Amino acid sequence: MVDDERPIRRALEVTLVKAGYDVTTANDAEQTLTLAALNPPDLVILDLMLPDADGADVCKQLRDWLRAPILLISAVGEEQDKIRALDAGADDYLTKPFGIGELLARVRALLRRSEGATSGEQVLEVGALVIDLPHRVVTAAGAEVHLTPTEFDLLKELALAEGRPLTHQMLLRKVWGPGYAQEMQLLRTHMGRLRDKLEDNGVPRRSIETLTGVGYRLRGSPTA
């Protein structure tokens, strides 16, 4: 757990320990990298604003060898930094000030996902949605949802990252290709139509959460 402000670091540490986690704290980038190398953690909670380095760079360096999920803590108005850190391999973020309940929920979700790695699954289930990857078929509560190939790819990427934020640029690169990273119009329009179709099939529009200025996230099913 990395934060350069001692009162915050200490409060988070006490809370996490009481919640049953084993916590090691660091107050800057150098200490973070050293401690992580000595005793590889299961999860990293990282403040984006560090005194000695850019949070996104630390993410990148950790991601080179560490598979554990990284949860970012950022302030309001740091959208660009968040996007860079997510692109550099961070898994999720929280914006200050956040409730402890929310932090613990994110920590649990990230740890659960990293334990039961979902890669390689052929059929994804998210809430009422069932996405059959090889056959490119989506059903909602048993009824087929007719999607265009682009809408299917969008939903597939969101479902593969279920519960985790995907930046606009990540989605554009994965669905349309590397040359389309700035084509926000494409993404907004297709996302609007995908939500329309999901809504028509009884899946709430807000199942796909809008992360303003950052990207989108498919809300995980409560039971997952």
Add this chain to the structure above:
Amino acid sequence: MTLLGAEHDSHRPRREWSQLRAAGASWPAALSIALLLVTAATLAVEILVPSLPADSAGVIYLVAVLVVSSLYGLWWGLATSIGAALAFNFFFLPPAHTLVITSSSDWAALTVFVVTAAVTSNLASRVRRERDEAARRAAEARLSESFATLIADASDLASVLPTLGSQAARALGASDGAIHRGSPAPPERRQSVLTLDFNGRRLGELRLIESPPGALDTPAAHRIARSLAGLIALGEERERRLQQQVQAEALSRSNELKTALLRAVSHDMRSPLMAITTAAGGLRFAGLDEDDRELLQTITDQSSRMNRMIENLLDLSKLQAGAVAANADWLDPRELVEASLDEVVPHEQEARVKVTLAHDPPLVRGDASQLQRVIVNLVENALKFSSADSPVEVSVERAGGVVEIAITDQGRGIAEVDRERIFEPFYRSSSPGQVPGSGLGLAIAMGLAQANGCTLSVSSPDGGGSRFVLALPVPAGRRRP
């Protein structure tokens, strides 16, 4: 070194500029020279006559005519040739010492002489005029160059005007002069005035002390005035641009400073709040009883309220400092509404909010975070200022060239007198039954809407309640992928 060089430069052209003065040679000098040369020619012919025929020796007079006309112009040349013809006739054509001519060959010789002298004097005077004109133009060019160099090197225009005025005045034959700018004032005694106009704009006037009569009416004087006016206009323009640049730099520095200050303050104020919230959150595992948990909840709730107030104050100061930059991108208005509702509507109030979204509305352009703040503030207001069981409607629909996001509540509505002023910071409605708040939400909503090129308006239908409408312009010719 520089001073010495400048002094040298300002002296050198002055001698040459004297060529600009009107060529009004004094007539006694011309007459004396003409008489002297004719006398000298007569003596020369007298010496040559014993060995040469008088008709041939008379050519000597042409030299006198040539010299006079090249020195004093055509008319003095012609006068000299007539004088020479009379002298030649008087002294050398028989009968001598009379002006009578008897021989027809002498008539012919004298006629040929007069015609030749006239032509010679014409040619010589034309050469002289052209030479003088060329010299004048060259001097003018050097004068303009000197003006331009002075203005270009000067740090400000006012400091070189005295030198410019003095140089121009001397070039025009005056003893001294000065340039006056501003409104015209009556000239002092012994001063004459040349107005400096550039493209019909009066830039000032050149006042000459003891200028020779008629010196201001020459084409050269007008050309000098034009060139001086043009250079002064150029100098003024340069000063104006420099001033604008300095102002722009100062403004940009002060904006950068304000933004940096706001960032620092925002960070310093949020960090302790974050620590309070986190620490209070940690106490949830402390095995507290019902009362303790209530106190803990108060700490958490009031911390987040305070955080929102800091947020609002910072936004307002940013708006007032002009430090809000809209980071425009393509947006789906429905997403804006959904993300705003996610942010602002508490779980227990979700049922109150009725959402109506147009099917496939056009995309708009704006800063997502800022427009979301506008909607959040409006929805928050609607929930706060109407009873907890009344619905709040939020709709997105296309209306002509705009997409309208409307937030309608069934609260008390807004009195006519308040409607103009509710968007002012810290303004609270005059009606009874105050609801706690800072009075900043609507001011911020209005500021952010305007920063994104949107309009925000309010109406209170007769049946009660208020309806706020955020109108987002739809970019013209937007392609649909």
